Amino acid sequence: MRAARLATRSYRWWTPYAFLSPYLLLFTAFMVIPIGWGLWISLHDWDINFAVKPFVGLDNYTELLDGGSVDGGRFWIAMKATGVFTALSLPFLLVVPLLVALLMNGKFRGRNFYRAVYFAPYVLGVAVVGLLWRFLLDGNIGMVNHYLGALGLPDDVQWTTGTPAAWWGLVGVTVWWTLGFNAVIYLAGLQDIPAELYEAAKVDGAGPWQRFRHVTVPGLRPVALFVVNSTLLASANMFGQSYLITTGAPADETKTAIFLIAETGLRRFDMGTASAMSFLLALTLMVTSAVVFRVFRDRQETS
Amino acid sequence: MPLDVHCLAGYWNESHLGRIGLKEAPADRAGFEDALTALTGKGVANPFWMPNKWPGHLMFMSLLWQFGGELYSEDGASARWGSDAGVEALEWMVAQIDKNFSPDQVAQDAQYNAFKNNKVSFTWDGIWQINDLRNNARNLRWGMNALPNIGGTAAAWSASHNFVLTSQGAKDKNKVTAAKFFIDYMSERSTEWAGAGMIPARNSVREDRAVAGLPQVALAEDVNAFRFLPALPGIGDVQSKALELAVQQAVLKKAGPARALRDGVATANKLLAENKKKYAK
Structure with missing residues (x-):
């Protein structure tokens, strides 16, 4: 008793902050300061090479919002590219890993081996994946078209230089590359669903589809929010694939927002415009993310 | 102080040229085009691939100069590559695709990789590639000379590594x-x-x-x-956002050469005006 009281008495107002401080320090150093610094940069005509970095207020933003200006036009084309890629890739990145996870959740010989096989591409770096698929997908000298031709299918699809084929190329590569990650999360979710629920459903006469629909899907809801949101953000941040595989072709149609931001800031050194682009993209993603949270909350309330 | 000059050059596949009785790439337009036609009859489906990306814009600039055009006005205030010479240059590039000398929509580096793999008879690339060809394409017999004169005046895009002494x-x-x-x-x-x-x-x-x-x-x-980009501050920006994009659009047939160049020049002029302000500070 006495020891407990002593402990309570030694509580100070700063105790919680002391416990928080290691993370708070990292959060401040790597989140708060860079964000504030970026915001400050975005209000300037900030070229790394110049000593003079004049303050321009919201000029960078108004220029980007004006679709008729050079950077504004390029930015919205890139935002559209980001949107197209996200919309096309999201369904596949949500459904294909789920199917893989269901498959891997079964009991069969060599299960661990197959789990490793599906996860394997994920450990490759984007540089490896990009270079590999750039050669495989090349419309004129690539192996994909070569084998399509050997099978009697059209062999002149321009996977890297023509839309919409380039989008499907990028989506396919991304699904192949990253499905292992979502599959592992789904698998963990599946293993958390108590076996009794399946047994009870069976006893009640539910078939495989009904068990999937009424036991598996609701059981996966806790991980689904995470999977949807993280996949959405990852797709919207797509850069390496289009940078390496299509290099933005045809004529910048597959140049995503992050690609353009990196190019503007790190190749053209126009940090002001690049920062303003980043904030507009971040704002868009925050709104989209909020909508996703909202949808999941509503569903939980109605269920 | 320049250390070197490096330019765009014409590479050829010796064994392909041997089939039509040539020892090296023809130096003039008629000879070059005849050679392409002859090669398609000798088992080379597409002898001259037209890249939409690098070095497509270097080819365009070389041809622009050959046809008597110029890139930018001397004061750096306006882009001149949308002139008739520019249209002629870009139309010639697109014509190589229309005549089937090049396949459609050649991706980045595909023309060069195809050349290394004995599928292409002619390719235009930087002179520095000779080492890569020597070391990494040992089975390929190739040669290199100046770009053929397509437009009437011998010209090739060139650049240079320089030493600079700052005023500071x-x-x-x-x-x-x-x-x-x-x-x-x-x-x-x-x-x-x-x-x-x-x-x-x-x-x-x-x-x-x-x-x-x-x-x-x-x-x-x-x-x-040897023709060089003018020494205008911020010109790299104008090149990549306007000229290179126009070449890509035309070669990928997203727009006709004249229209791609007109749009590109409009963008370029906006950027040149912005640069004037930016670099005057």
């Missing part, structure tokens, strides 16, 4: 002397640098026996054919 550094006499000594020292030793596939800028080095025999040095016979 020039305030100190000792630093200037040291810098001059260093530049001279490096320039004298550009014999070594020539091994990278470059053409040494220093005349005495080019005449050196070890250098004079290098294949790329032969291109320096006609120094007037």
